Amino acid sequence: MYKTILAALLILALSACVSETRPASDLTVEMNDFSYTPSSITVAAGELVEMKIKNIGQIEHDFVVERIDVSSVSTEGSGVGEHHMGGNHEEYDLHVSTIAGETSVLKFIPNAPGIYKIFCSVDGHEAAGMIGELIVVSK
Numbered sequence: 001m002y003k004t005i006l007a008a009l010l011i012l013a014l015s016a017c018v019s020e021t022r023p024a025s026d027l028t029v030e031m032n033d034f035s036y037t038p039s040s041i042t043v044a045a046g047e048l049v050e051m052k053i054k055n056i057g058q059i060e061h062d063f064v065v066e067r068i069d070v071s072s073v074s075t076e077g078s079g080v081g082e083h084h085m086g087g088n089h090e091e092y093d094l095h096v097s098t099i100a101g102e103t104s105v106l107k108f109i110p111n112a113p114g115i116y117k118i119f120c121s122v123d124g125h126e127a128a129g130m131i132g133e134l135i136v137v138s139k
C-alpha cells in the first residue's frame, strides 16, 4: 500500500516535470562524475540545437546518442571526435567528448520526434548511471 502511494507520487512528480519542459535551442548540459544535468533535454524537431557541454567533473566524459536522425552536425571543443582513453570507436550519430574542466559545443538539427537515450561511452560510466534522455518534440 505504502509503496503504491509512493509510486503514484513519483509518477505525478515526473509528469509535472515533463509538462513544464519546453523545447530549447540554446542550452547547457553539465557533465559530472557520473551524471548529466539536466538529465532530460527537450528540443524541437527541425530546429538547430546548440548545446554547450561542460565537464565539471574530475575525469573525461562524453555525450553520446547512438542512433538518431540528425543533420547539420558539428562539434567544437576539447575532445572532439577523439577519445583520450582508448576504448572502441564505434560510429555514433552524436558524439562529443570533453576533458575535465572544459566545455565542448555540439550543434545538430534533430529530424524525427522521439525519446533518445544519452549516455557516456567511457568504460563503466553508463553502468555507473551516467545516462539521460533527449526528447525531440514536433514543432
Ligand SMILES: [Cu+2]
Residues within 6 Å of the ligand: 034, 060, 061, 062, 120, 121, 122, 125, 130
Ligand atoms: Cu563519463
